[in-house]
Amino acid sequence: MSSLLPASIVGSLPKPSWLAEPEKLWSPWKLDGDALVEGKQDALRAAVQEQQHRGIDVVSDGEQTRQHFVTTFIEHLSGVDFEQRETVRIRDRYDASVPSVVGAVSRERPVFVDDAAFLRSQTDRPIKWALPGPMTMVDTLYDRHYRSREKLAWEFAAILNAEARELEAAGVDVIQFDEPAFNVFHDEVRDWGVAALERAAEGLRAETVVHICYGYGIKANNDWKATLGAEWRQYEQSFPLLQGSSIDTVSLESHHSHVPVELVELLRGKKVMLGAIDVASHEVETPEEVADTLRAALRHVDAELLVPSTNCGMAPLPRSVALGKLAALSAGAALLREELAAPPR
Template sequence: MKQLLPTSTAGSLPKPSWLAEPEQLWSPWKLQGQELIDGKTDALRVSLQEQRRAGIDIVSDGEQTRQHFVTTFIEHLDGVDFEKRETVKIRDRYEASVPTVVGPVSRPHSVFVKDAKFLREQTDQPIKWALPGPMTMVDTLYNAHYKSREKLAWEFAKILNQEAKELEAAGVDIIQFDEPAFNVFFEEVNAWGIACLERAIEGLQCETAVHICYGYGIKANTDWKKTLGSEWRQYEEVFPKLQQSNIDIISLECQNSHVPIELIELIRGKKVMVGAIDVASNEIETPEEVAATLREALKYVDADKLYPCTNCGMAPLSRELARGKLNALSAGAEIVRKELVAKLDC
């Protein structure tokens, strides 16, 4: 029988202190050469163990082998110069020094497939692998070659499709595309962003997901959230078209946010990863708080399509805090699971 309310994480988990500076987003590596390769592999093992011990059903690599959820993928592509940097405004929110697209982009070899194969060898559980989405990749670069954001996004979509097909062949069960840019550039999302995402998943047999959140708990994001008012209705702009898309799962943020949960009704019929853990807070949710979020979500999504999850990645948190939050996610899901089973038995 298929697991009811399978739990998972949205993305990153904290790295061990011997690999990178703890509680710091995009921290540089502390190791080099073969030591770094071995250290990343060991960190992946530890991350998997943390998820297993917490009772997480759909496991991931915790992004232990990558420094940044977007640029680590881009680093392996041709056509992008990391020495030639320009300052751009990322997601219309904060300025950052980014690499420059100087020529046609291409993927000379796979990026994460070796890591995915290693993860597959370590567990019989379903595994999920995250890739950056085309629009979010475009928004993290200075585009000197293509000029058009849309043209570059289509090229990235083709490259992501190549990687995704190899990840599927390596045994990945769910491939997730991270698209926080979908919460900002609504006209572009509806004009070409979702179409590019469809190109990225073309021909895949495994399940696919798109993760759209309000970001890590960093100052630039928390400051932006303060400007959004008492209701965060950004999902309303993109959910109708996503509901019509071929994406299987939509991953969204709910816990301790101002997202009206009834917006989930707009994607009725899709599987939904409901963010029931706030990654921008140092408070560990109680299992009952997680359960309450899930009960609310069940008003708008069928039980067999609800996947309890975290709002976003947890890289900036301490390992102890992340562990507590994962335990709360599992315990809260189990409360609601038992309630649903009891109803079926009645």
């Protein structure tokens, strides 16, 4: 485990082809019943082994036990009807058929705690677990009950906090909240988004992370990125607010994006998880490319606070590509680590 520049992925890894259809989001399971439970554990075990083998320092589950980073959590809550579906605009980008909130939302039992305990049993390295953030959960539903995005977000924040505390008790070292919606709804981020996120993370001793990206490498996201111009400055809205928040670490997209690296300066004093792997390309980065991306950020974040990472999840990628990118991430971090440890000439 490297204490300087510890490599960590954002979230998902591709699932094995015997568990779900490869290179596809929302892919249905190929197993059911006890075979599915066992298959998910086998896939999680493999994801841990692949990360360790390729030098990843903070190990995650690769989201092997869930179909989707938001809806799998919501599926376990009461007050949400998956039969009553409506078409809504997701993150102001694309239309999707989503479930409806039909009553007060609540969590009857832990959602991911058993899976996290299993992850904990598979490795001695620090482990990370990702949860959807309150605003991104709200943006993935049709609300018939609260009729207020803010009210629903605060309900979800309390539910997430209960889940996060139990994940921490199960041995999770790092709890990440995924908030891609923070790159779209800037007024809401300012008015209640960051506060709801802090509520979700309240009282945790585990390291807390917020991940804000420009989305998976799927067509709807890539088409949206093409409209954003030569410089992507969306982070300029959220970073100053997060710099003053109780969240420990901010995770952002960097490599092959049009995000000016100097925006990282707005987070000065926070830990920064920097995306040095492009998840929208099948081309595997070289260690030198990864090191270059990380090195450019060092003008704006102290090396002790920099965590090399991926831009987003890698679920839609071919498995061989994703594993190659894992190796490139850790090798690039190692290159820069050696450089920083070398005596000045």
